[in-house]
Amino acid sequence: MAAQPIIKLHDGNLMPQLGLGVWKASNQDATAAVKTAIETGYRHIDTAAIYKNEEGVGEAIAANLVPREELFITTKLWNDDQLNAPQALETSLKKLQTDYVDLYLIHWPQPQQGNYVEAWKALLKLKEEGLAKSVGVCNFPLAHLQKLKDETGIFPVVNQIELHPLMQQRQLHSWNATHNIATESWSPLAQGGEGVFDQPLIQKLADKYDKTPAQIVIRWHLDNGLIVIPKSVTPKRIRENFDVFDFKLEKEELAEVTKLDKEHRLGPDPEKGL
Numbered sequence: 001m002a003a004q005p006i007i008k009l010h011d012g013n014l015m016p017q018l019g020l021g022v023w024k025a026s027n028q029d030a031t032a033a034v035k036t037a038i039e040t041g042y043r044h045i046d047t048a049a050i051y052k053n054e055e056g057v058g059e060a061i062a063a064n065l066v067p068r069e070e071l072f073i074t075t076k077l078w079n080d081d082q083l084n085a086p087q088a089l090e091t092s093l094k095k096l097q098t099d100y101v102d103l104y105l106i107h108w109p110q111p112q113q114g115n116y117v118e119a120w121k122a123l124l125k126l127k128e129e130g131l132a133k134s135v136g137v138c139n140f141p142l143a144h145l146q147k148l149k150d151e152t153g154i155f156p157v158v159n160q161i162e163l164h165p166l167m168q169q170r171q172l173h174s175w176n177a178t179h180n181i182a183t184e185s186w187s188p189l190a191q192g193g194e195g196v197f198d199q200p201l202i203q204k205l206a207d208k209y210d211k212t213p214a215q216i217v218i219r220w221h222l223d224n225g226l227i228v229i230p231k232s233v234t235p236k237r238i239r240e241n242f243d244v245f246d247f248k249l250e251k252e253e254l255a256e257v258t259k260l261d262k263e264h265r266l267g268p269d270p271e272k273g274l
Helices: 027-040 055-061 085-096 116-128 144-150 170-178 199-208 213-223 235-242 251-258
Strands: 004-008 014-015 044-046 073-079 102-104 132-138 158-164 182-186
Touching: 027 055, 027 235, 055 073, 055 085, 073 085, 085 102, 085 116, 102 116, 102 158, 116 132, 116 144, 132 144, 144 170, 158 170, 170 182, 199 213, 199 251, 213 235, 213 251
Parallel strands: 044 073, 073 102, 102 132, 132 158, 158 182
Antiparallel strands: 004 014
16 A cells, blocks of 8 residues: 555644545445545545535444544534534534544634634534544634634644635645644545646646546645545545555646636635635
8 A cells, every 4th residue: 555645733643645525425425435445545534514424434434444543534513503513523423433533623614603713612622522633624714714823822733625726725825834734625626627637737747647637636736735635436536546646746847737726716705604
């Protein structure tokens, strides 16, 4: 098995840099996908309460293909539960058939609700209790991240944001890095690669390295120090997405991909809320 890169979070915990995302997968598909991923060598699985497939992921965890402590499981607190984090996590843990998650994230800031600081305080308590080994956020612009720090003295270990070659969020990525917050990319392949995989540059790199366009884009994330969670339920793709540790993009090639940035957001704007 290829040695997969590991990121050290600012709380000292270790997180595999490449994981499997299960957004939009049914419970049945999620179970099969996670089992395939674990057999392939993945150790990091990313789900969320709102995906409605934690039970499916839980079935795969319960299959004990590897010891639980070798896995890194992420789930997320949904917007309606921001004032109800302990109960929400308890529900998630039951579904996931585990005593703890490795990373618990606030899914969206929802600034108009005004509850994200309270939610963050609750997550810090859940970390103290050992129910979440690490805690972080998704989709937080820097003003909201700063507010968490101002109110509690503690930054999240991870900020999971929409990030792909068409929406590179370089300013936020850089700000996160300056404050020791790891940046994690969701929709890393721009939801199936539309407008990315057919770029002449991506095609050229795929030919050069004898890799698929998806593998080139995943490698681009890794080489930029990003944590990346490509979603797939197809065994062939799950395996392909993991076969990215035998090459690296050159500095000049990373710089070329930078030019593809169009600030083209596929998901919601976090400032506006859902």
